[in-house]
Amino acid sequence: MTSEAVSYQRYVAKVALAVAAVVLLVWTVFPFVWILLTSLKSPGDIISVPPTFFFTPTFDNYAALVIGEQGGQYSSTRPDFPRFFLNSMIISIGAVALSVAAGIPAAYALARFSFPLKGVLGFVLMSFRFVPFIAFVIPLYLIYQQVGLYNTHVGLILAYQLITLPFTIWMLRSFFMEVPLEIQEAAKIDGCSWLGVLGRVILPLSLPGISVTVILGFMFSWNAFNYPLMLAGRQTFPVTVGAIQFISYEQVLWGQMAAATIVAALPQLLLSLMVQKYIVRGLTMGAVK
Amino acid sequence: MVYPFGLGLYYSFTSYWLQYPNRFRFVWFYNYVDLIGEPLFVRALEFTLGFALVAVVVQVGLGLAVALLLHARIPGRAAIRALMLLPLMMPPVITALMWKIMMASTNAGILNYVLSFLGVDPVNWFGSTQGAVVSVLIIDTWGNLPFVALILLGGLQALPTEPYEAARVDGAGPAAILRYVTLPLLSPFIVLAVLFRAMDSLRIFDVIYATTQGGPNDATTNLQIMAYQYSFQWYQMGKGMAQAIVLLLLVVIVSYLLMRLWNRASESAT
Numbered sequence: 001m002t003s004e005a006v007s008y009q010r011y012v013a014k015v016a017l018a019v020a021a022v023v024l025l026v027w028t029v030f031p032f033v034w035i036l037l038t039s040l041k042s043p044g045d046i047i048s049v050p051p052t053f054f055f056t057p058t059f060d061n062y063a064a065l066v067i068g069e070q071g072g073q074y075s076s077t078r079p080d081f082p083r084f085f086l087n088s089m090i091i092s093i094g095a096v097a098l099s100v101a102a103g104i105p106a107a108y109a110l111a112r113f114s115f116p117l118k119g120v121l122g123f124v125l126m127s128f129r130f131v132p133f134i135a136f137v138i139p140l141y142l143i144y145q146q147v148g149l150y151n152t153h154v155g156l157i158l159a160y161q162l163i164t165l166p167f168t169i170w171m172l173r174s175f176f177m178e179v180p181l182e183i184q185e186a187a188k189i190d191g192c193s194w195l196g197v198l199g200r201v202i203l204p205l206s207l208p209g210i211s212v213t214v215i216l217g218f219m220f221s222w223n224a225f226n227y228p229l230m231l232a233g234r235q236t237f238p239v240t241v242g243a244i245q246f247i248s249y250e251q252v253l254w255g256q257m258a259a260a261t262i263v264a265a266l267p268q269l270l271l272s273l274m275v276q277k278y279i280v281r282g283l284t285m286g287a288v289k
Numbered sequence: 290m291v292y293p294f295g296l297g298l299y300y301s302f303t304s305y306w307l308q309y310p311n312r313f314r315f316v317w318f319y320n321y322v323d324l325i326g327e328p329l330f331v332r333a334l335e336f337t338l339g340f341a342l343v344a345v346v347v348q349v350g351l352g353l354a355v356a357l358l359l360h361a362r363i364p365g366r367a368a369i370r371a372l373m374l375l376p377l378m379m380p381p382v383i384t385a386l387m388w389k390i391m392m393a394s395t396n397a398g399i400l401n402y403v404l405s406f407l408g409v410d411p412v413n414w415f416g417s418t419q420g421a422v423v424s425v426l427i428i429d430t431w432g433n434l435p436f437v438a439l440i441l442l443g444g445l446q447a448l449p450t451e452p453y454e455a456a457r458v459d460g461a462g463p464a465a466i467l468r469y470v471t472l473p474l475l476s477p478f479i480v481l482a483v484l485f486r487a488m489d490s491l492r493i494f495d496v497i498y499a500t501t502q503g504g505p506n507d508a509t510t511n512l513q514i515m516a517y518q519y520s521f522q523w524y525q526m527g528k529g530m531a532q533a534i535v536l537l538l539l540v541v542i543v544s545y546l547l548m549r550l551w552n553r554a555s556e557s558a559t
């Protein structure tokens with residue numbers, strides 16, 4: 001091959017890579033851009049043919065989310081979006097707090113001690129990753145109806161443990177195991193009990209790991225849809241179930257739905273940039289670092 | 290956690306029908322046997338398996354391409370990598386609603402508008418049986434392609450450099466290097482991506498629920514949607530639970546086989 005042919009080939013390869021990168025970028029980002037635009041459109045602009053990119057932006061859809069007006073006509077069955085947002089906050093924070101409180105000792109035990117049935121316990125925890133939610137939600141629904149946990153924040157926080165607790169334990173375990181054994185041995189020689197080792201050595205040293213676990217756990221709780229769909233009522237719907245309410249009426253409120261999806265996605269967009277290095281590790285429960 | 294599950298397992302052997310509590314009987318395997326003769330179950334089973342197969346092949350194939358692209362030194366690589374996390378961490382149901390807005394079948398739908406420039410006639414996304422299946426696949430792929438790509442990218446970046454130098458010395462071209470060096474070394478990561486995607490796509494629920502609700506004509510009804518319909522629309526808890534258990538067994542079997550494959554791949558790659 002002549003050197004010209006080689007450089008020509010390189011040039012083609014470069015262009016091909018650049019085109020592929022642009023396609024990937026558009027595929028990833030365009031839906032966000034379009035929904036953002038839709039959320040700023042008036043009903044007339046939304047149904048305009050062909051779709052318009054240039055229009056007078058309006059914040060009506062966002063205002064409607066907060067006060068619940070639908071283009072002038074007030075609907076008594078309007079989705080109460082501010083409440084859904086608050087519900088999501090309460091349930092997600094509660095679920096993560098409970099999981100971390102219960103998960104720290106469990107993760108420590110799994111990381112450091114050997115005890116009978118340890119392998120079984122680890123497997124049971126991992127298996128929650130592949131159990132179909134419907135297998136849990138049917139009995140939970142029946143139990144909750146009987147004991148009065150249906151449509152309560154506490155009931156949802158407990159149900160969310162199916163999502164957050166196994167995740168928290170596995171993540172914390174993988175972070176705890178990264179704390180060098182020598183430091184722990186040294187602390188023991190200095191007179192620390194195993195509780196002291198956990199409280200004074202492991203927890204401070206794995207604080208970054210714990211923060212990552214908390215943020216990811218919060219995000220998974222925020223994303224939850226299946227459990228609250230069946231176990232929550234209108235007073236306790238989180239945003240995920242709330243956003244779908246914009247289609248169940250006589251018409252689809254496209255603009256408000258777009259605004260609701262933006263608001264529901266916002267915490268995820270901000271948090272995922274904060275923990276970007278750890279997301280894959282979290283999603284695979286520590287299998288990939 | 291074990292108690293509700295045990296209770297559910299017990300219910301799957303009963304004729305529990307919420308509206309007729311006095312018909313509650315222990316019926317052994319009647320619910321399971323009954324499923325075999327149920328046409329909807331056969332179709333839901335086919336759709337569950339077929340969808341998972343296609344979704345895994347499409348997502349892992351494209352994910353590998355994206356990972357190789359991001360591994361090459363293209364400008365803006367870090368930015369694209371960060372932006373790809375956004376679809377990944379979106380609530381799937383919100384993703385579904387976003388695409389539902391874009392896939393409006395009227396001429397105002399942006400996707401049909403863009404496709405019209407490529408000479409494609411307006412697609413009836415959620416209204417036709419084929420359109421609905423393709424729509425669910427597109428939405429699921431948008432949300433999960435980054436997951437596969439990032440796992441494989443992580444794998445690519447962790448690969449040792451010596452085999453590459455050896456291959457280059459032997460005069461191997463880029464295609465041969467990809468085929469004989471990269472893919473074998475990457476295989477544990479590929480199997481891992483397949484494992485996670487298979488587990489999740491066998492159980493896909495929220496995207497289908499938010500877009501097609503299993504329709505039209507049950508074209509997008511998988512086992513999870515079917516179990517939901519039986520238990521929460523018709524309140525036949527026993528039957529719904531039996532379907533859930535069948536799905537669970539299916540997921541366990543597939544995961545078990547893939548985990549064994551993963552162990553073997555990890556051993557042979559190191």
